[in-house]
Amino acid sequence: EIVLTQSPGNLSLSPGERATLSCRASQSVGSTSLAWYQQKPGQAPRLLIYGASTRAAAIPDRFSGSGSGTDFTLTISRLEPEDFAIYYCQQYSSLPRTFGQGTRVDIK
Amino acid sequence: EVQVVESGGGLVQPGGSLKLSCVVSGFTLSDYWVTWVRRAPGKGLEWVANINPGGSEGYYADSVKGRFAILRDNDKNSLYLQMSSLRADDTAVYYCGRGGRFPVYWGQGALVTVSS
Numbered sequence: 180e181i182v183l184t185q186s187p188g189n190l191s192l193s194p195g196e197r198a199t200l201s202c203r204a205s206q207s208v209g210s211t212s213l214a215w216y217q218q219k220p221g222q223a224p225r226l227l228i229y230g231a232s233t234r235a236a237a238i239p240d241r242f243s244g245s246g247s248g249t250d251f252t253l254t255i256s257r258l259e260p261e262d263f264a265i266y267y268c269q270q271y272s273s274l275p276r277t278f279g280q281g282t283r284v285d286i287k
Numbered sequence: 288e289v290q291v292v293e294s295g296g297g298l299v300q301p302g303g304s305l306k307l308s309c310v311v312s313g314f315t316l317s318d319y320w321v322t323w324v325r326r327a328p329g330k331g332l333e334w335v336a337n338i339n340p341g342g343s344e345g346y347y348a349d350s351v352k353g354r355f356a357i358l359r360d361n362d363k364n365s366l367y368l369q370m371s372s373l374r375a376d377d378t379a380v381y382y383c384g385r386g387g388r389f390p391v392y393w394g395q396g397a398l399v400t401v402s403s
Contacts, residue, residue, distance in 0.1 A: 180349070214389035216332070223382055223393035224324070224332060235391060267332050271388035274337075274346045276322070281331040 181205055181270050185279035191287040198255040200282045202246075202268035210247040212272035218281075219264045227266075228253065258284070289313040289392045293383050296397030303373050307397050309366040309383030317341075317361040320387025323368050325379035326396075333379070336368065337387045351377075373401045 182205040192198055202213065215228040226235040228244035231251055241256040255262055263286050268279040295307040309321070322337040336357040338345045345357045351370075358367040366383055378401045384390025 212388075218326075218332065223395055224384075224390075226389055226391045229389045265331070269332075269334070269389065275348050276334040276337070276388075278324075278332045278334060 180275050181208060181273060181277050183268050183270060183277055183279035185266075185268060185282050187282060188280070190282060190284045192258055192284065193287045194258050194260055196258050198253075198258055198262075198284055200253040200255075200266055200284075202251040202253070202279050204249045204251075204270060207248045208270040208272035212270055213244075213246070213251050214269045214271065215242075215244055215253045216267045216269060216278075217262075217264045218267065224267070255284075260286075289385065291383055291385060291392055291394035293381065293394040293397035296381065296399045298400045298402065299373055300403050301374060301401055303401075304369070304371040305373065305399060306370070307368040307381055307383075307399070309368075309394060311364050311366070311383075311385065314385070316359070316364050316366070319385050321357075321359065321366045322384045322387060322390050323357060323366075323381060324384065325377075325381045325399075327376065327379040330379075335381070338366070339387070370399070373399075375401050377401050 184203045186201045211230040213231045216224040232244045265281045290312045299305045323335040336347045338357045342359045354372045356369040380396040382396045385392040
């Protein structure tokens with residue numbers, strides 16, 4: 180199975196700052212078979228990005244994704260108070276699908 | 288409006304069985320793959336299983352293979368996760384999602400606690 184490693188594990192930032200989250204795959208997931216999810220306590224996962232860089236419906240444009248092959252990045256250009264959460268990457272290049280271990284973005 | 292609602296969670300003893308249900312509305316279930324994921328306390332999301340629209344193909348994480356079965360009844364707009372030989376590390380909130388690659392619509396989850 181493809182192992183996804185996210186870094187950093189925790190990111191402490193202030194509202195208005197830029198957040199850069201990394202996801203590295205143990206083998207290529209192709210050019211686009213990667214998604215990013217946000218999860219807050221007590222809530223279901225929320226799809227942010229699919230195809231490595233396509234924003235899901237109703238996702239603000241401060242969220243952007245990039246990368247291909249084994250290295251991917253989620254960028255939040257200016258953190259809003261509601262963006263403090265845990266973020267997961269997930270590959271859908273092969274079965275079983277796998278998630279990274281998550282990056283927690285909290286308020287500094 | 289798309290709705291996804293899980294049910295059937297609860298407390299079960301190690302080695303026991305439990306069946307989760309997921310009822311959907313607002314779309315035709317037979318058009319979609321469906322996925323189960325879980326989140327254990329203090330841990331991250333874990334993909335569990337998915338199933339094709341007709342119900343003939345199910346795929347599983349290694350951690351649940353041979354113990355869990357994913358099933359569906361399209362006529363009842365329902366998806367199921369039959370869990371057996373449950374272990375303490377199966378304790379988690381289980382989420383059902385529409386889609387087999389990157390689910391967009393999710394339920395609010397069903398809590399399964401495996402403990403004596």
